[in-house]
Amino acid sequence: MEKKLVNPEGVFKPWGYHHAVTIEGPTRLIFLSGQVARDHDGKLIRGDLAAQTRQANRNLIAVLAGVGAKPADVVKLTTFVVGLKPENRKVVLDIRDEFFGRDSLPASSLIGVEALAEAGMLVEIEAIAAVPA
Numbered sequence: 001m002e003k004k005l006v007n008p009e010g011v012f013k014p015w016g017y018h019h020a021v022t023i024e025g026p027t028r029l030i031f032l033s034g035q036v037a038r039d040h041d042g043k044l045i046r047g048d049l050a051a052q053t054r055q056a057n058r059n060l061i062a063v064l065a066g067v068g069a070k071p072a073d074v075v076k077l078t079t080f081v082v083g084l085k086p087e088n089r090k091v092v093l094d095i096r097d098e099f100f101g102r103d104s105l106p107a108s109s110l111i112g113v114e115a116l117a118e119a120g121m122l123v124e125i126e127a128i129a130a131v132p133a
Contacts, residue, residue: 008066011059012042019063028133030067034080034124035059036116044120049081050091052122057099060125069129071100076128077108082121084112092123 002025005018014033023029037045037052038059045055064070079096081088092110100106106127116124 006063006067008063010040010066011062012038012040020067022067024133026133028131030064030069030073030129030131032060032063032127032129034078034126035063036118036121036124044118046120049088049122050095053092053095053125054098056123056125057095060127061099064127064129067129069131072104073129073131074100074106074127075130077106078126079108079110080113080116080124081110082113082116082123084110096125 002023004022004024006020006022007013007018008020011019017033019033019035021031035056036059037055039045039055045052061071064073077096079092081092089110097105116122
């Protein structure tokens with residue numbers, strides 16, 4: 001088994017973590033760090049929950065592509081939302097469905113939190129993917 005730490009091109013360079021970790025074997029497991037609403041230069045996209053959720057999903061898809069995976073390979077999603085309220089649920093899940101499709105969704109958790117790593121962050125999405133080695 002081989003473990004690789006990955007920061008693919010096309011996504012901001014993180015500090016204190018890697019965007020993904022892959023485990024190579026008969027099945028390659030890929031563990032993606034929580035993606036937030038940072039643009040290519042690492043600047044936090046200010047705005048509402050919908051805008052931040054779209055950017056976090058764009059980053060997640062870019063990191064997947066950077067390690068040779070696609071949305072269909074995701075087996076688990078965890079979404080953290082600051083101050084989650086019932087009306088926010090639909091916003092977050094409808095945008096998730098735009099990126100992952102409603103008919104083939106992976107196991108998923110939606111978790112309300114008090115805060116994320118930086119002031120102004122409203123959403124963070126992490127994933128686990130599995131692809132044939």
